[in-house]
Amino acid sequence: MTGSRTTAVLDRDGLDALVGTLRALGRTVVGPTVRDGAVVLAELSSADELPFGWGTRVEAGRYRLEPRADGAAFAHTTGPHSWKAFLHPQRERLWSADRTADGGLSYTEEDAPQPSYAFLGVRACDLRAIAIQDRVLTGGRYEDRGYRERRTGAFLVAAECTEPGGTCFCASMGSGPAAEAGFDLALTELLDADGHRFVVRTGSDAGEDVLARLPHRAADPRADTAAARDAVAGARERMGRAMPPVDLQALMGASLEAERWDDVAARCLTCGNCTMVCPTCFCTTTEEVTDLTGDHAERWQRWDSCFDLDFTHLPGGPVRASARSRYRQWLTHKLSTWYEQFGSSGCVGCGRCITWCPVAIDITEEAAALHDELADRLRRQERTEQER
Amino acid sequence: MTCAPVPYRVVRARTETADTVSLTVAPAGPSGLPPFAPGQFAMVHAFGAGEIPLSTSCIDGPELTHTVRAVGAVSAALCRLRTGDRVGMRGPFGTGWEVDRAVGGDLLVVAGGIGLAPLLPVVDAARAAPHAYGRLNLLVGARAPADLLHAHRLCTWATSPGPPHCLVTVDRPAPGWRGRVGVVTSLLNGARFDPGNTTAFVCGPEVMIRALARDLVHRGLPPHRVRVSLERTMHCGTGHCGHCQLGGVLLCRDGPVTGWDRAAPLLSVREL
Amino acid sequence: MTSTTTLAAALPAEHRARLLEAAHEVSFPVGSRLFEEGRHADRFWIVRSGTVTLDLHIPGRRAAVIESLGHGELVGWSWHFPPYVWQLGAEATSPVRAWEFDARTVRAMCADDAEFGRAVAVWVGRVVAHRLHSARIRLLDLYAPYGSGSRR
Numbered sequence: 001m002t003g004s005r006t007t008a009v010l011d012r013d014g015l016d017a018l019v020g021t022l023r024a025l026g027r028t029v030v031g032p033t034v035r036d037g038a039v040v041l042a043e044l045s046s047a048d049e050l051p052f053g054w055g056t057r058v059e060a061g062r063y064r065l066e067p068r069a070d071g072a073a074f075a076h077t078t079g080p081h082s083w084k085a086f087l088h089p090q091r092e093r094l095w096s097a098d099r100t101a102d103g104g105l106s107y108t109e110e111d112a113p114q115p116s117y118a119f120l121g122v123r124a125c126d127l128r129a130i131a132i133q134d135r136v137l138t139g140g141r142y143e144d145r146g147y148r149e150r151r152t153g154a155f156l157v158a159a160e161c162t163e164p165g166g167t168c169f170c171a172s173m174g175s176g177p178a179a180e181a182g183f184d185l186a187l188t189e190l191l192d193a194d195g196h197r198f199v200v201r202t203g204s205d206a207g208e209d210v211l212a213r214l215p216h217r218a219a220d221p222r223a224d225t226a227a228a229r230d231a232v233a234g235a236r237e238r239m240g241r242a243m244p245p246v247d248l249q250a251l252m253g254a255s256l257e258a259e260r261w262d263d264v265a266a267r268c269l270t271c272g273n274c275t276m277v278c279p280t281c282f283c284t285t286t287e288e289v290t291d292l293t294g295d296h297a298e299r300w301q302r303w304d305s306c307f308d309l310d311f312t313h314l315p316g317g318p319v320r321a322s323a324r325s326r327y328r329q330w331l332t333h334k335l336s337t338w339y340e341q342f343g344s345s346g347c348v349g350c351g352r353c354i355t356w357c358p359v360a361i362d363i364t365e366e367a368a369a370l371h372d373e374l375a376d377r378l379r380r381q382e383r384t385e386q387e388r
Numbered sequence: 389m390t391c392a393p394v395p396y397r398v399v400r401a402r403t404e405t406a407d408t409v410s411l412t413v414a415p416a417g418p419s420g421l422p423p424f425a426p427g428q429f430a431m432v433h434a435f436g437a438g439e440i441p442l443s444t445s446c447i448d449g450p451e452l453t454h455t456v457r458a459v460g461a462v463s464a465a466l467c468r469l470r471t472g473d474r475v476g477m478r479g480p481f482g483t484g485w486e487v488d489r490a491v492g493g494d495l496l497v498v499a500g501g502i503g504l505a506p507l508l509p510v511v512d513a514a515r516a517a518p519h520a521y522g523r524l525n526l527l528v529g530a531r532a533p534a535d536l537l538h539a540h541r542l543c544t545w546a547t548s549p550g551p552p553h554c555l556v557t558v559d560r561p562a563p564g565w566r567g568r569v570g571v572v573t574s575l576l577n578g579a580r581f582d583p584g585n586t587t588a589f590v591c592g593p594e595v596m597i598r599a600l601a602r603d604l605v606h607r608g609l610p611p612h613r614v615r616v617s618l619e620r621t622m623h624c625g626t627g628h629c630g631h632c633q634l635g636g637v638l639l640c641r642d643g644p645v646t647g648w649d650r651a652a653p654l655l656s657v658r659e660l
Numbered sequence: 661m662t663s664t665t666t667l668a669a670a671l672p673a674e675h676r677a678r679l680l681e682a683a684h685e686v687s688f689p690v691g692s693r694l695f696e697e698g699r700h701a702d703r704f705w706i707v708r709s710g711t712v713t714l715d716l717h718i719p720g721r722r723a724a725v726i727e728s729l730g731h732g733e734l735v736g737w738s739w740h741f742p743p744y745v746w747q748l749g750a751e752a753t754s755p756v757r758a759w760e761f762d763a764r765t766v767r768a769m770c771a772d773d774a775e776f777g778r779a780v781a782v783w784v785g786r787v788v789a790h791r792l793h794s795a796r797i798r799l800l801d802l803y804a805p806y807g808s809g810s811r812r
Contacts, residue, residue, distance in 0.1 A: 094392075095392035095393070097393075097433070097435055097476060099435070103472070103474075104395060104416060104474055105395045105416070105435060105474035105475075105476065106395065107392035107393050107394070107395060107476055108392060109391060109392035136628070137628055140626075140627050140641065141626075141627070141641070142626035142627060142628070144626075144628055145391075256657050256660070257657070282628065282630060283629060283630030283631065284623065284624070284628070284629050284630070285623055285629065285631070286438070286439065286623045286624075286629070287438075288436060288437060288438040288439075290436045294436065297435055297436050299433075299439070301629075304629070304630070304631075306630065311621070311631060312620065312621055312631070313621055314619065314620070314621060315459040315460060319620065319621075319659060319660075320659045320660075321659065322659060324659075325658070325659030325660070329633070329660075332635075333633065336636075337633070337635055337636035339636075340635075340636030340637075341633075341636055341638055500802070500803060501802070501803035502803075529803070530803060531801065531803035531804060535803060557728070559798045559801070559803065561725045563722050565725070566753060567728075568711065568728040568730070569713060569725045569726065569727050569728045570727045570728055570794055570798075571794040571797050571798060573794070574727075574794065577664075577666055577730065577731060577732060577733065578730050578731060592802075592803075593802035593803065595797065595800065595802055596797075596802060599797065603664070606664065607664060
């Protein structure tokens with residue numbers, strides 16, 4: 001990213017123009033829209049489809065849409081979808097195999113042209129999640145080529161949070177609510193005496209180029225830029241939840257035999273909802289699909305979940321047979337072993353796993369309980385040593 | 389999305405035991421995969437059945453041998469292949485045994501059951517450079533004499549002065565078995581090595597690995613010089629599918645071969 | 661549990677030297693029987709070279725080989741525990757050279773010197789524990805196709 005960065009203001013027409021311009025540039029514009037009682041992510045043909053006038057009320061195991069009188073477009077919290085559904089789709093063909101007439105076998109790598117996406121309304125937590133999946137799927141020795149093609153072609157329009165949800169804890173994970181990097185454009189929605197408008201910052205040359213095509217005005221440092229900053233700072237203060245401020249990597253490493261796993265395992269249904277809604281969970285399995293001729297086979301990849309019994313299947317049976325071990329795998333991977341594997345935490349504080357858990361298991365509550373158990377254990381150990 | 393497999397042709401299919409076959413494959417076209425190091429693995433595709441990770445039991449230029457035991461749909465399909473049939477191959481993946489890091493010291497190659505297969509290239513590499521290493525020991529445990537893989541080579545080695553200094557033991561002797569009976573750890577007493585200057589290469593059932601590695605550390609081998617090969621489910625080989633996690637280790641990327649210093653704390657936690 | 665149960669590894673040097681004072685050298689040609697199940701356990705051996713197998717007689721079948729023992733290993737521990745009766749049989753499957761010990765003499769040495777007696781008891785205990793562990797591991801049939809022998 002080079003060149004100067006601009007801060008400007010778009011009005012409703014400017015937002016319409018943004019969708020129109022991105023579409024005119026040949027991009028598939030994806031953004032939040034109301035469907036089936038939730039704010040989901042879907043292709044948008046115009047800005048009108050954004051969830052204007054809808055807010056969300058979320059709690060552990062609970063999600064409700066609520067109408068808003070102010071007509072805000074980005075006052076909702078994260079929904080059941082995340083951008084990984086587009087960058088790292090649920091099902092994807094990897095390659096095909098065909099028997100040739102001479103008895104040979106030929107393999108064809110999937111090379112269908114990938115869509116050129118524009119994501120509109122990416123939250124700061126989700127920007128971080130995309131950066132994490134970038135490292136997992138393209139940052140190592142081998143890269144997921146399909147992901148890389150979709151990702152490098154994608155144009156990201158962030159929407160900073162001014163209305164955090166009851167399950168949000170990005171502030172305590174250091175991943176929001178302000179969008180700091182990794183976007184082409186970042187919007188902050190303002191609704192005040194100066195009207196309904198979007199303060200827009202550019203984050204790349206591509207963002208500058210798009211902004212130049214939109215009707216916009218310069219941002220007023222006080223009425224616009226500072227007001228946007230204040231609105232986001234206010235959101236930081238109103239987070240519904242917080243992760244305990246401890247070294248989570250060390251905590252999980254020291255808690256592999258904790259009793260708390262039995263407690264959470266007694267509630268967990270091992271349904272895998274948390275892994276499906278998590279914006280960083282990346283695990284996949286593969287299937288072999290053959291046609292009736294028997295001469296054509298395809299290798300497909302689809303999302304998998306570490307809560308599935310088959311996930312660790314070995315010839316003798318599953319390695320992680322108990323719910324305790326599968327929940328432990330998910331949590332310790334997310335908060336601890338992810339650092340060893342990919343250099344960062346795997347949690348961004350979006351709160352989806354809390355909202356969409358059918359039995360309201362709360363990752364922040366579990367981490368806090370593990371912390372308390374460890375602290376208690378260390379206190380008892382210390383006392384025993386002193387008594388010696 | 390990963391690179392598609394490269395077609396290979398089955399050059400030889402040799403029956404090892406009742407349920408195990410050694411498949412030697414060579415590139416079907418002008419080019420094959422990059423060279424494999426001992427201990428690395430390939431993802432081998434059986435048309436219409438699926439893909440499984442298989443280490444190599446022999447690396448001979450572009451020709452690779454995989455010793456496969458029929459325990460699932462894909463391995464059973466591979467065991468049914470005949471000379472001239474095709475498979476798809478991806479790789480090489482994973483860490484190897486890194487035999488060259490053992491230069492100058494004694495080698496202790498310890499195999500249990502099918503675990504002998506990935507260790508044979510270590511024996512080959514050490515025999516090819518006899519002056520680079522100290523004493524080469526090959527300790528092999530199997531269920532019964534009929535389950536011994538590469539029995540002909542083992543028999544030759546066990547009855548000759550070596551190298552390798554080869555000791556074989558079985559759990560269940562058959563009539564006529566003149567060799568040893570007992571667990572593979574018992575063979576350590578007959579191995580020739582200086583614990584302070586030895587690298588061990590261990591592959592077999594996880595229970596055997598744990599017992600053997602603890603024994604070797606007790607005998608004075610530094611844990612990082614006990615190299616063990618571990619097994620977990622794998623779908624991609626490229627570090628992306630998440631199945632082969634063992635704590636912070638992605639076995640397809642950071643393994644399957646790892647030092648006991650890293651493996652010991654992970655294998656001590658149940659269902660990790 | 662480790663396999664370091666050989667005399668050199670398992671018995672401290674001073675006790676080892678004392679024990680060996682009570683030994684005399686013997687050799688067994690291939691096929692000779694060292695002892696039989698059910699007989700009085702009045703001796704024991706430490707293998708210097710060759711292989712001894714422990715076996716169990718089953719009517720209508722060849723003798724089942726339980727385990728084989730080599731260099732440095734103790735052959736026989738029933739002499740240490742009343743009623744001093746062999747539980748298995750033992751046979752030289754290759755030419756064997758061994759130290760042979762008279763059980764009554766060694767038991768008397770143990771009774772006279774508590775420290776020596778404790779060292780011998782610990783050594784024999786280690787051997788027994790190791791063989792028990794090995795037997796348990798073999799019960800699991802780990803090399804079978806599905807690891808533990810039965811599928812979950």
